[in-house]
Amino acid sequence: MRISLKALVLAGVLGAAASSFAVVFPTGPHAASNFIPFGSGTTTMHQVFASSLFAGHSGGLPVRIDSIGFAPGLNGTFNLGQVTINLGYTQAIPGVNSGGGGLQVPTAGGGGGPNRDPNLPFATFYNNPNTSFTIVAASSNNFSEMVFVGTPFVYDPNLGNLLVEIVVPSANNTTLHVSRAAGSSESSRAYNTSRFGSAESPTTATRMDFNFEPVPEPATMLALGAGLAALAARRRRKA
Numbered sequence: 001m002r003i004s005l006k007a008l009v010l011a012g013v014l015g016a017a018a019s020s021f022a023v024v025f026p027t028g029p030h031a032a033s034n035f036i037p038f039g040s041g042t043t044t045m046h047q048v049f050a051s052s053l054f055a056g057h058s059g060g061l062p063v064r065i066d067s068i069g070f071a072p073g074l075n076g077t078f079n080l081g082q083v084t085i086n087l088g089y090t091q092a093i094p095g096v097n098s099g100g101g102g103l104q105v106p107t108a109g110g111g112g113g114p115n116r117d118p119n120l121p122f123a124t125f126y127n128n129p130n131t132s133f134t135i136v137a138a139s140s141n142n143f144s145e146m147v148f149v150g151t152p153f154v155y156d157p158n159l160g161n162l163l164v165e166i167v168v169p170s171a172n173n174t175t176l177h178v179s180r181a182a183g184s185s186e187s188s189r190a191y192n193t194s195r196f197g198s199a200e201s202p203t204t205a206t207r208m209d210f211n212f213e214p215v216p217e218p219a220t221m222l223a224l225g226a227g228l229a230a231l232a233a234r235r236r237r238k239a
Contacts, residue, residue, distance in 0.1 A: 020213045021057045022069075025049055026186035026205050033074070033177040036166060036191075036206050046106040046115050047164045047189040047206055048094045051157035058214035062156040065125070068164075069147040069209035071179040072135040078176045082129040082169055087153040088122030090115045090163035095185040098200050103190040105198045110167035115190070117160055126150035146178075147209075154215055164208070179207050 026049075036045055054063050065087065072078075092115050096102040107113040112122050126148045133146045155162055183189070187205035192198050 020211065022209060022211045023053075023057060024207055024209045025053050026181050026184055026207065027053075028181040028184060028186070030071075030179045030207065031182050031204070034180040034204065034206070036070075036176070036178055042191050043108045043168055043193050044106045044110055045166045045189060045191040045206075046090075046103050047166075047187060047208075048090050048092050048103055048115070049162040049164065049187045049208075050094050050185060051159075051161050053186055054155065054162070054210075054212065055157040057212075058157070060158065061214040061216065062154050062158075063212040064215050065153045065155055065210055065212045067147050067149045067211040068125070069211070071207060071209070072133075072146050072176065074177045075135050077132055077134045082127070083131075083148075084110060084124060084165075084167040084169075085126040085148060085150065086110060086112065086122060086165040086167070087125045087155065088112055088163045088165070089117040089120035089155075089160040091117055091160050092163075094161065094188045094205075095183055095202050096188075097202050098190075102188060102202050103200055105190050105200060106165065106192050108192045109169065110165055112163065112165060115163055116165075117163075120159055121153075122163075123153055124151070125153050147211075155212075180204050181207050 035042065057063075068085065090103070091101075092103045093101040094103075098104045104114050106115060112118075116122050127150075135146060181187075181204075183201065183203040183205045188200075188202040189205055190200040
């Protein structure tokens with residue numbers, strides 16, 4: 001059976017086309033509502049997500065993270081002030097304590113230390129001091145009411161686990177309850193200067209709804225470009 005160059009190129013384009021995913025990690029059931037650094041005295045939280053969570057959806061390709069959502073556990077309007085969310089890489093292992101290679105207590109004020117991999121990208125994903133969220137009929141199963149849309153971050157699960165850093169520089173931000181799940185090999189967290197004191201917490205994790213899509217590898221895009229160029233050349237010769 002003869003397959004045309006056009007069909008091959010089209011198949012390549014369709015194969016490389018990105019499919020969006022909105023997936024809640026960690027995938028375990030809700031355990032309870034709990035504080036994260038939108039007040040309550042906490043200034044900085046780190047959370048590690050296993051690279052396999054993203055690779056399992058992207059087929060191992062890098063992914064572009066476009067938004068992150070949280071499931072609120074309380075109704076009300078929450079002025080989150082200067083909440084900053086940074087994304088980067090970490091070699092910390094989820095679900096274990098710092099002595100076993102897990103997250104260490106983060107440095108107050110952000111910057112990724114000491115959990116950030118300094119050799120890999122680390123960037124501000126979200127920082128909008130004027131945003132407030134009004135939560136109505138909050139549910140621990142509802143991740144559609146409070147979504148942070150920031151500057152897309154391309155994360156390659158082949159390079160390390162994902163580090164999410166949440167920073168609240170002002171202690172006056174309204175406390176917000178969000179759902180959490182039992183910590184596991186998928187995700188765990190550590191926090192600085194909360195009402196409970198600085199701690200690593202391999203037994204708990206804040207549940208986050210990531211909206212992401214696979215990003216074709218450069219080699220794939222080059223191959224597609226070459227195929228399209230060849231197709232265009234063939235059409236010119238026929239003209």
